[in-house]
Amino acid sequence: MSEDSLRACDLCHSRKVRCDRQPQCANCIDAGVECQRTRPRRPARPPASTISTLGERILRLESAISHPHEMRESTSPTQGTNQHEEDRGLKRRRLDVVSHLQDSKSPHSSCTVVTPDESSHHAEQAKAIFQGELEGNESMNLERQSVLRSALEFVSTMTIQGKPSNADESPPPDTREECQTAAEFTAPPTEIFYMLLKETTSLDGVYSLQWPDHISQRSLEKMIAVLVDDESQSQTFYQYCICIYVKAIFHLAQMPRLYKNSTINRQFLKSKRKYESNATHALKKLNFLSHPSLPFVQSLISATFLMQYTGNMSQAWVLNSYAARQIVTLKYHEIRGPLERNDSNEEIESSLYWCCYLDRTLSALLRRPVSLPQPLMSPVDLIVPDKSLPHIPLIRILLELAQVQGELLDCGKAITTREVLANHSKLQERMESIKANLQSTRDSVDKFLSADWIAGEFCYYAILVDVLRSRLKYSFSPLTHKECVSCARKSLNALRYLQKNPSLSPGFVDPYPTFLTWTIFLYPLSSFFVLFCNIIGELDSDDYTLIQEIVQCLTPFAASPYVSKLLRLLESLQNFCTPLIEAKQRLGPKTKIAPWYPSATGTLPETTATFNPNFAVDGPPVTSFVGNTSSHQASVTEPQTYPPTDELMWHLFNS
Incomplete structure (x- = not known):
């Protein structure tokens, strides 16, 4: 051989x-x-996949770190029976890890895929306000202009980065923990039917905490009856699945306010995530070429609520626009009066006013045209009174606010400035009426639900800021400007209260508090940008502290793609203000700073502080103040700081 x-x-x-x-x-x-x-x-050895190789390398590293002695023995020439057993166990473990990694890539993962909202509406809104500040206010000194220019460059960059990415790119992975995999889509189990059909959890047996939506109890019964008998998984089957799963999500959202046991709430959270996943899978089964129908409209509105609940406002607007087009096709918007009371008509009316609310609110947020024509009958009059549902008065208020937002989008279409101002005056009168209604209903509601009305106050003042800011664009008035800044403070103070007391609001912290989805995610951030400009103009330390606290409360939730994008904008604007506030604090509390806005009386402060361009501070490229800090005396600004007449003064918040 x-x-x-x-x-x-x-x-x-x-x-x-x-x-x-x-x-x-x-x-x-x-x-x-x-x-x-x-x-x-x-037999031929199958080629090693990238996932298998990665899983094997991870396990080898883990074993080397955890058991270095065993790893050295495994490389020796001779190995005993125990070592072979360990090798087989390691191999089984490697296969389990590889299987888990492959399953996590499955399209049937139970965690809702987080696709970040590509719209940059907040940055675009800030850009319009800051651009107007720089173009209109000739009296602004160089130092404050530098701050606004830096802020304008930053938000301009964000608007470019916020353009929709390539559609072929895969969405980023979900950041939520405890992802569980599901083999396939599952229809709503009978336990959900029992949970929703029975009397909802009540407070002292007086009223229901369930948030009213477009699916009434009778509609729910009809949908459940269809799902129990339907085994064909038709389009109607998936449409009803979406409606029931979304209704179950909002039902569970009320549970953390009632039950404080952490173990129970964790189970609620797991069920909520499972419902979100199944609702998303059912949404993917919809055929958008199907003939328009009432169940299709209902499922699209439910899907809009789902996208809004998960923070994707741009996708919510798209889905609701489909619902609006189907409503127009079915001519539901041509209803001239309350229909005869029956189950079908009640479903039509509730779908109409909820679609109108979502259409006006999302269009005003994203600065896009509305999709649903103005109904012939006021949508507010379509709401059926129900004393057992304490949220009905708040829903009426929110719908009235949505109507104001829709009309505000058309205010600038008037021919003359006088007509534009007349339209603004009508809107302000309506807002005063809504305010009185908001305060009266809040006083009558149980304290247990007071956080819902505080969130409504945030929405009210955020919209009023937009109305006043739009008016200032056409006719500047110191009194209107003062009222605008005051409303911005009230709006953000309401938000700060909700941030400080998250347990009072419904929903979960997954991955951020749910109340953010119907406050700063759903309504324009004009209040924040107004206070930012006021900090630069007036150097108001209280406004700076308010903004700083709101940013700090958002920081723990930066892992979310929605919060991180918003947080980047707010933190950066706050940093632009920091050197100005720090410089004012160095001058002492008695030092008066010259604002660039005229006071309501038209008078100017007697003594003001000025800037020293040679005194550098940390932060953006701006300069600080100078003054005699020992005696707290300040030099008088030059007469050119203010324009001689109001006509030359910058029209505040021109966008």
Whole structure:
């Protein structure tokens, strides 16, 4: 037996025999010998996938760190039976990890895929306000202009980065923990039917905490009856699945306010995530070429609520626009009066006013045209009074606010400035009426639900800021400007209260408090940008502290793609103000700073502080104030700081 034949292949070499395999193996051919030993062909080894290789490398690293002594023994020439058992256990563990990694990539993952909202509406709104500040206010000194220019450059960059990315790019992975995989889509189990059909959890047996939506109790019963008998999984089946799953999500959102046990709430959270996943899978099954129908409209509105609940306002607007087009096709918007009371008509009316609310609110947020024409009958009059539902008065208020937002989008279409101002005056009168209604209903509601009305106050003042800011664009008035800044403070104070007391609001912290989805995610951030400009103009330390506290409360939730994008904008604007506030604090509390806005009386402060361009501070490229800090005296600004007349003064918040 030659030396070459012994090296023919590993098996022959280890057994000291000649290889007689037919046909010849590659090793014997290379050695130039004839294969004479017959044995079965070794099965081909499957090529290692990238995931398998990655999982194996991770396990090797983990074993090397956790058990370095065992790893050294595994590399020795001789191994015992125990080592073979450990190797087999390691191999089984590697396969389990690989299987888990592959399953996590499955399209049936139970965690809702987080696709970040690509719209940059907040940055675009800030850009319009800051651009107007720089173009209109000639009296602004160079230092404060530098701050606004820096802020304008930043938000301009964000608007470019916020453009929709390539549609072929895959969405980023979900950042939520405890992702559980599901083999396939599951229809709503009977337990959900029992939970929703029975009397909802009540407070002292007086009223229901369930948030009213477009699916009434009778509509719910009809949908459940269809799902119990429908095994064909038709389009109606998936449409009803979406409606029921979304209704179950909002039902569970009220549970953390009622039950404080952490173990129970964790189970509520797991169920909520499962419902979100199944609702999303059912949404993907919808055929948007199907004939318009009332169930299709209902499912699209429910899907809009789902997208709004998860923070994707741009996708919510798209889905609601589909619902609006179907409503127009079915001519539901041509209703001229309350229909005869029956189940079908109630479903039509509730779908109409909820679609109108979402259409006006999302269009005003994203600065897009509305999709639903103005109904012939006021949508507020379509709401059915129900004393057992304490949220009905608040829903009426929110719908009235949405109507104001829709009309505000059309205010600038008037021909003359006088007509524009007349339209603004009508809107302000309506807002005063809504304010009185908001305060009266808040006083009558139980304290247990007071946080819902505080969130409504945030929405009210945020919209009023937009109304006043739009008016200032056409006719500047110091009194209107003062009222605008005051409303901005009230709006953000309401938000700060909700941030300080998250347990009073419904929903979960997953991955951020749910109340953010119907406050700063759903309504324009004009209040924040107004206070930012006021900090630069008036150097108001209280406004700066208010903004700082709101940003700090958002910081723990930066892992969310929605919060992180918003947080980047707010933190950066806050940092632009920091050097100005720090410089004012160095001057002392008695130092008066010259604002660039005229006071309501038209008078100017007697003594003001000015800037010293040679005194640098940390932060953006701006300069600080200078003054005699020992005696707290300040130099008088030059007369050119203010324009001689109001006509030359910058029209505040021109956008």
